[in-house]
Amino acid sequence: QPHLEESGGGSVQVGGSLRLSCAVSPNTYSDYYMGWIRVRQGGGGARAGVAAIHPDGRISYTESVKGRFIVSQDNDKSTLYLQMNNLRHEDSGMYYCVGDRQLRRLLESPYGLDAWGRGTQVTVSS
Numbered sequence: 001q002p003h004l005e006e007s008g009g010g011s012v013q014v015g016g017s018l019r020l021s022c023a024v025s026p027n028t029y030s031d032y033y034m035g036w037i038r039v040r041q042g043g044g045g046a047r048a049g050v051a052a053i054h055p056d057g058r059i060s061y062t063e064s065v066k067g068r069f070i071v072s073q074d075n076d077k078s079t080l081y082l083q084m085n086n087l088r089h090e091d092s093g094m095y096y097c098v099g100d101r102q103l104r105r106l107l108e109s110p111y112g113l114d115a116w117g118r119g120t121q122v123t124v125s126s
Contacts, residue, residue, distance in 0.1 A: 005023045037096050
């Protein structure tokens with residue numbers, strides 16, 4: 001399992017942008033889907049998959065972030081990024097860099113994932 005460490009969260013106004021980074025070690029997770037999920041504070045801590053990079057390099061997004069967020073990685077796969085643009089209130093939460101062998105579990109039901117970072121907080125306000 002890869003070790004993951006996020007950075008880059010913060011507070012931003014509606015419509016603003018943030019870029020999250022995730023250092024991945026070792027970067028030899030050839031059979032993992034790597035991506036980002038969001039956990040909301042309060043309300044039971046609802047979890048939502050945000051974006052994922054497939055082992056073959058394809059990319060998937062949850063519907064609510066399409067056209068606004070961009071997930072990418074370095075050529076050597078040592079760092080994963082999430083560029084978040086045109087942020088909305090509902091984007092607020094703790095963002096975790098994650099890895100798993102199942103895309104559906106990562107994006108649709110992010111529980112019991114194989115690898116997690118410690119998370120970085122994103123707060124979007126008016």
